[in-house]
Amino acid sequence: MTQLSRLAILGCAPETVVGTYVSPTFYVPFMPGKASFEDVYAELKDESYRANDTMLQGMYQGPVHATWDISVFSYPDIIGHFLRGIIGPDTVTAGVSTTVATGGTSIGATTLPVNASIAANTYISVGTGASLEYAFVTAVSGAGPYNLTVTTVVGQTVGLTKAHLATEPVVATSSHVFKQSSDPTTKKTYSFTIYDTTQTLSYSGAAMSDLAIKIDPKNAVTFDVKYTSFPGVIQTKPTPTYTALPPALGWEWNMTNAGGSSTRGLTYDVTVKRAVEPIHSSDGIQAPREIFQGALEADGTYKAIFENQTDLNLYLNYTQTPTTATLQQPASGTNGVGASLALTMSKSGYFKGKRDLSSSYVQADFSLSGIYNSTDSGAVAATLVNYQSSAY
Secondary structure, three states: OOOOHHHOEEEEEEOOOOOOOOOOOEEOOEEEEEEEEEEEEEEEEEOOOOOOOOOOOEEEEEEEEEEEEEEEEOOOOOHHHHHHHHOOOEEEEOOOEEEEOOOOEOOOOOEEEEOOOOOOOEEEEEOOHHHOEEEEEEEEEEOOOEEEEEEOOOOOOOOOOOOEOOOOEEEEOEEEEEOOOOOHHHOOOEEEEEEOOOOEEEEEEEEEEEEEEEEOOOOEOEEEEEEEEOOOEEOOOOOOOOOOOOOOEHHHEEEEEOOEEEOOEEEEEEEEEEEEEEEOOOOOOOOOOEEEEEEEEEEEEEEEEOOOOHHHHHHHOOOOOOEEEEEEOOOOOOOOOOOEEEEEEOOEEEEEEEEEOOOOOOEEEEEEEEOOEOOOOEOOEEEEEEOOOOOO
């Protein structure tokens, strides 16, 4: 019977031992139109001369590996795995975890009593289940219990939307900084479990080769990812649980380059790559001995309003200053939970700059690359702020 493709399931898990399968710890809500995986067998042809007029005399199955090509919205709890897989280790600074203090608070309140202090200018989650909501701390007072001045709309005085009882959890955001490492033992591989609507397969040892991040104020931010893994093995169908968090949206983007903040940006695409090669060796099996992940390169394309020479001078003068794209969700509502992502090339080289007069207003197109620097410990670094307190 013909199957509905939307019933497919993709589960993932970071591996403790490279190539040793781990059952899913999170599930990926991938996008239609770009979701494919393939067991790739090398075709070995016998085209020997055998006194006939046919080229192909035999065909045999060579070594095998699997490839993955998936597109995902930028969900703040999931994308840390992609950043970990391509950039490098995560240094996490865990946020404060406390509870609502005695007395609680009511709907519309702009203060929240808590049992441990949380710094101003921090996003928090309050409550759990039906009472869960998110807010931004603008000030803190008291000395146990502490009183947090909060708002659900940054820049305005808008109170909490729900009542909260004493002992309900209050959690501040945690910061995850992803930087490169030349230590091969820090490379992170993943296990994939895929239900393709006819059977379930597991794929271990998945190493990322490509991460393409697309930012456009008119669309949601997308992560296009490519992996290479060991071939599939029959597995038991999992029961998925998907993220409830909203993805980053393009209009949340702020651009910093040429030494200052810019509102000229129209689109920004960043591609981070590592050459990946499945190594087949003298171990007597079809699957790879290992999947080797090479050095990192980071490139970007930037389209901007051309209203002055600021961006173009980065190319004309080869000025290699920081370029940072920041996505900051609002504090609450359907559009955000206060999560953020910053992609930084602390030494960026603009190697193409082209004026574009084809539209109704003048634009410019730029190409840039991340250059090794000690600040990023490589070509690019990422800072993800969300509510996961453990490292990816």
